[in-house]
Structures are given as C-alpha cells and as structure tokens.
Amino acid sequence: MRLRTLQITAAIAAIIAFVLAFVVAGIALVSGAFMLAGLAAVAWLAWSLVKQVHRRQRRHPA
Numbered sequence: 001m002r003l004r005t006l007q008i009t010a011a012i013a014a015i016i017a018f019v020l021a022f023v024v025a026g027i028a029l030v031s032g033a034f035m036l037a038g039l040a041a042v043a044w045l046a047w048s049l050v051k052q053v054h055r056r057q058r059r060h061p062a
Helices: 005-058
Strands: none
Touching: none
16 A cells, blocks of 8 residues: 555644644643742732731731
8 A cells, every 4th residue: 555645744744733732731731830830929928918917917906
C-alpha cells in the first residue's frame, strides 16, 4: 500500500496538532499553578491585614 501525498500531509498535520495540544495543556497547567499561587498570596495578605486591624481596634477602642 503506497501512501499518497495528501495522506502524508494529513498525518503530519495531525502530529503537529497533537503536539500543539499537549504544549497548550502544559502551558495552561503552569498558568493555573501560578494563578493559584497568586490567589493564595492575595488571600494571605488580606487575612494578615484584617488580623492586624482587628488587633489594633482591641488595643485602642474608638
């Protein structure tokens, strides 16, 4: 069975599509990890600021 040019071209396009899909999936995974790290940092910052304000209000009631 001899492969035709169209079949070879389609196979190469499919391979490229699979490779790009895996690369994009990896980028999305890394991006999601950085997003979660940033969200955790913002949550910690907000929590620490609220805790600091709460302590300050206990010491010096208005």
